[in-house]
Amino acid sequence: MIEVHGVVRRYRRHGAPALDGVDLELPAGRDLALVGSSGAGKSTLLRVLLGLEPADAGTVRVLGRPVAPGSARSLRWLRAAVGVVAQDAGSSLDPRWPVGRSVAEPLRLLDLPGDPAARVREVLTAVDVDPGAADRRPAAFSGGQRQRIALARALVHRPTLLVADELLSGADAVLRGHLLALLTGLGTQLLLVTHDLALAGALAGDVAVLAAGRVVEHGPAVDVLRAPVAAETRLLRDAVLRLPA
């Protein structure tokens, strides 16, 4: 699904690069949690992966095709294959639009066949939002509802891969559990970007740990959590809060 080889990304000519030779492979059908503390390079890697920024060196392939920034038309295949929920998912809905229109936007942009209204109803139901409320504006919904609507929008065009960037970090604990259950029950391959190692454990997939622009650890979640090799992973694991027994 995703092959990243030796990717370097530098913002300033001198000084440490944001990505310092990242290698990462994600086979089709397997979920991945990309974990790292702030400034580790998660967001930069994601932007390169989504064709929003060029890589200064190395190659990025998705579904076997090279990814590089370009016109909306030249990146259409990538947009069709990948759905993205951003960190500020709720505010990504245009406040002037009824939420149904926002959810249907990818269908119109990608010019997909079928009845958009029916698909919007279907996907809203899937994320547990009343499809009858699709003609209301975002302000009429709670923060948690808006996040789920944004999720519906990322799924509406049936992407092969769903990228969720810190989707759960702003949510309260109850909402988080709910969203996590929703995500894992979708049947879509997941790339979850997070600074919280505990979340990675909740996904039955792989974990890749990013530190200072490199992948320092990559393997099945159970193994990485049980016996971390890299110092950064141990730091992240020890930072997870637990309730006293």
Add this chain to the structure above:
Amino acid sequence: MRGLRSGLAVVGTALAVVLLLAALPWLRGEDPAVTVFRALYAERTRDPAVVEALRVDLDLPAGPVSGAWQWLSRALRGDLGVSWVDREPVAPEVLRAVGVSAGLAGAAVGVAVLVAALLLVPATVRAVRRGRPPGGWAPTALAAVPEVVLGVLLLTGAAVGLGWFPTSGWGTPAQVVLPALALGLPGGGLLARVLGSTVAAAVAEPWVRTARVNGAGTSAVARSVLRRAVAVAAPQLALVGVGVLGSSVAVEQLFAVPGAGRTALRAVLALDLPLLQGCVLALVLLGLLVGLAGGAAHRWLLRPALGAGDLVAPVPVAARGTAVPLVAAGVLLVGVAAGVLRDGAVVLGDRLAPPSWSHPLGADAVGRDVLARFGAGALLTVGVGVAVTALATVLALLVAATARDTRPGVPDVLNALPGVLVGVVLAAVTGPGLLPAALGVLVVAWVPLAVHGRSLVVLGLAGAPVRAAVLAGAGRGRVLRSHVLPGVVGPLVRHALARVPSASLALASLSFLGLGAATDSPEWGAMLAEGLPYLERAPWVAGAPVVGLLLLGVVAGTATAPRRR
């Protein structure tokens, strides 16, 4: 990269302005030699031999390119050519006129600074003591008075009525007072308004409270607040200076001050294009210099790399919840409605009749009802203002849609050109008329709207809905149309509405100078000019347009353009 592009745009626009000025004699679509012939002999039958003799005599190049080149290369050596009318060299005349204008502008800025200080220092001290932003209507009221109108009022009151000061001329200190007041008082009001809003922002900053809690005295804190306000507002202060330069044309004409503005006006009316080129070049260079100085002062006072994109006219934001603009607009509307229904026919027996039941606002020099002309003029003055502003809004929207960042570009250079000056130059190309005057106002009117729209577009492009749309496969055009521009149109139209009166005022001052509506037209500026000779015998003739323009000024000064926060 972007900084380079922005710099190129700024330099390129400035060059384009100078090149247009250099090619001015050819832009009329007429052989300059013929223009000279007409300037000298009016409508006499054109003799080809005389035209050829003029061409050789004045050394007129054949085409716009060689002509512009010749003018530019000579101008760089300080030679601005010879006048087409009296064959005198232009450069010394321009230098003398600019000296007068600079003296007047200096005196006006002095008045403005004094007025602003008198208004602002006590307000700042009170604001610091109470920990609340300064209020007060005085700056807004002063800034609302159009310079020409204030000039006419001063002329009527202090010169004609009381006889304290001479009505015209230049040279003695007494002759400086009235024109400097006419230019400086509104400038001071504007200055106090701009500084007042930055003072309000500075007073709300956390360090003020910290300083107060730590026992700093009122005067010490007030001094710091003022210093900070001046630093932030420096570019806007420069724009006030540019505004004074622009308004000086009308004020110089009113008080017969032989400055660069009046000389330029004389040159346009006499078709003496080399003299006009010289005067406009001097005024434009002065304006750019003042603008650049303001930007430099801003950067020097505020070391952090704030973008020069801050060099913009302030978006008018009035005191909250005031009914003043509505009341002023209402009074205006009632007067206009009463006038439109009346008959404005010439009745020679009623010449200069004082106000009475049959003529509520009196009658003018040929016995026409002033109220009727006032109503008819309102449709012209305000109607053209609305049309110009609507066009300016569309233009601004188109320009803003191409924005990628808020670095300075074409609008920021045009911002430094006073609208009246642009109108003067356009009148030289097309001849005086309402249409070229409206075009001249349009050239400048779109600029502040474009700058505002540009920042709204950049803000919108950075928003989460746009990022999400891009990741769903939308390109720039799609994103602009569906997510960004719908959020720009509303605030921009509200801003444009608040600017309609100032477009009307610029138009009126061009008409007042004889470069807009025909002298016989009821357009308020033209009406004001028509009424001036009768100021002593029949002040009501000039009174109606004065009140109308004053009310427009109040609406312009107090109408709100709400900003999205």
